[in-house]
Amino acid sequence: MNAILECKGLTKSYGGKKALSDVNLTIERGRIVGLLGPNGSGKTTLIKLANALLTPTSGEIRIAGMKPGTGTKKIVSYLPERNYLNDWMRVHDIIGLFRDFYGDFRPDKAYDMLKRLNINPNDKLKTMSKGTKEKVQLILVMSREAELYLLDEPIGGVDPAARDYILETIISNYNPEATIIISTHLISDVEKILDHVIFIREGQVVLSSSVDEIREQGKSVDGLFREVFRC
Amino acid sequence: MLGKLLKYELKATGRTFMPIYAAMLIAAAVTKLISALTAGGSEVPEFISAIVYIMILMGMFVMTFVVMIQRFHKNLLSDEGYLMFTLPVEPWQHIVSKLLISVLWNLGSLVAAFLSIVILTFDEIANRALMLDLFAVIAEFLTIFGPTGSLVVLEIFLAGIATTVFGILLIYASIALGHLSNRHRTMASLGAFLGLTAFAQILFACLTLIPNVRVLQHYMDTLQESLQTSIALFHYVMWFTIGFFTLLSAGYFLITNHILKKRLNLE
Structure with a gap:
């Protein structure tokens, strides 16, 4: 099995400022990565x-050996850190759009989760609160049967009760072959579901380790994070 | 996938245009009705209604232009782009779907404007003699061209489409070029627009003046037998225009596609 994600000397600058600098990284399949x-x-x-x-x-x-493009977009389910929903559709319209474009999208799953979170599929996206929109986006993303999920700050904007439900959703909705990468700074909330962690500072990977290895050293991910990123 | 993109693009834009078209046709009908009812009386109500109609008419053409820019910029290069560019679709399909729907609304606005004029001049049209006169004039114009008369209609249609497509792709390419700038993307887009426009004009001047001097010279020399020459020159100019704008459109399309495919950097 090839790695699901691989970076070689990956660098990205904006103007003169380096946001990522010479990142080398391999992420295997079947992990939940922080x-x-x-x-x-x-x-x-x-x-x-x-x-x-x-x-x-x-x-x-x-990604799975391919450069990012149409081929990878079919197998990657991405939750951006911002709201990408337009304001004129209703929830069921956007579900229709996902069903139209993604072969791996399961509308029944999406409608189930909407029901659990008390979101009416006939509501207009325009009238929803920021937190509800985030939930809708997460539901859309987790209703796909993707090979790689890239979740950027999935729990940043929602209340703690919804946070628990979302984490539960993430774990229960993914198959063991798939990989989930969750970006966050709310470590204590996600710690319990992670298999692997990557620490990143000023554009460089400072640690890539399995959670088991960290625990063997008698540390928690949260504790190690505070140690590494001490201000 | 292109078909699906077209479907969503039509939905996203139709909800703007359909109400405008409806409002304009209603305003035209109301104006006509008031004019019939107040015949011989005060002209104020008809005047006000006509102003409303003209405002909607102008607004419609402004919106056709604004929506064309907004659908490209907002849907692809702002936050909504996070969704559009993670759909498993090639960038060229995004461009083509937006382009085709934009051409469609350009035509739609013309048709709607034409229909509103039909409503406003309903009694003149009902007076068949006038219409027959109009058709006769058009027919006479086309008979000048002899057997190539129907070709003229095709040429005018194609030139209209080619210049519309050119205008839209000019805007897309300008926005895309502006996107290459790290900051001040709007200013950079305006700069790119001016640059691309100047380029088109210079190229047009180079291609028309230099090689065509001889064609024009030939035309002047043979002015005596002018009718046949004029017809030939007309066709020549039309096909030249169609070819020129199609070629430039292809260039602007390639620029836009290259940037969206290889140089995308969503903020």
């Missing part, structure tokens, strides 16, 4: 490069 780092450390940049929303300055990134 991409952890403070704000502005390059987490979003890395995820956007994997989605072909950004073009690398140098180096390369591959």
Whole structure:
């Protein structure tokens, strides 16, 4: 089995400022990976490069052996850190759009989750609160049977009760062959579901380790994070 | 996938245009009705209604232009682009779907404007003699061209489409070039627009003046037998225009596609 995500010398600068600098990284399939780092450390940049929303300055990134493009978009389910929903559709319209374009989308799953979170499929996206829109986006993304899920700050904007439900949803909705990469700085909330963590600081990977290895050293991910990123 | 993109693009834009078309046709009908009812009386109500109609008519053409820019910029290169560019679709399909729907609304606005004029001049049209006169004039114009008369209609249609497509792709390419700038993307797009327009004009001047001097000279020399020459020159100019704008459109399309495919950097 080839790696699901691979970076070689991946660098991205904006103007003169380096957001990612010579990142080398391999992520195997079947893991739940935490991409952890403070704000502005390059987490979003890395995820956007994997989605072909950004073009690398140098180096390369591959997903299941392919350069980001139409082939990878079919197998990657991406939750951006911002709201990408237009304001004129209703929830069931956007579900229709996902069903039209993604062969791996399961509408029944989406409608189930909407029901659990008390979201009416006939509501207009325009009238929804920020938190509800985030939930809708997460539902859309998790209703696909993708090979790689890239979740950028999936729990940042929602209340703790919904946060628990969302994490539960993430775990229960994915198959063991798939890989989930979750970017966040809310480590204690996600710690319990992670298999692997990557620490990223100022555009560089400072640690890539399995959670078991960290625990063998008698540490928690949260504790190690505080140690590594001490201000 | 292109078909699906077209479907969503039509939905996204139709909800703007359909109400405008409806409002304009209603305003035209109301104006006509008031004019019939107040014949011989005060002209104020008809005047006000006509103003409303003209405002909607102008608004419609402004919206056709604004929506064309907004659908490209907002749907592809702003936050909504995060969804559009993660759909498993090639960038050229995004461009083509937006282009075709934009051409469609350009035609739609013309048809709607024409229909509103039909409504406003309903009694003149009902007066068949006038219409027959109009058709006779058009027919006479076309008979000048002899057997190539029907070709003229095709040429005018194609030239209209070619210049519309050119205008739209000019805007797309300008926005895409502006996207290459890290900051001040709007200013960069305006700069690119001016640059691409100047380029088109210079190229047009080079291609028309230099090689065509001889054609024009030949035309002047043979002015005595002018009718046949004029017809030939007309066809020549029309096909030249169609070819020129198609070629430039292809160039602007390639620029836009290259940037969306290889140089995308969503903020």
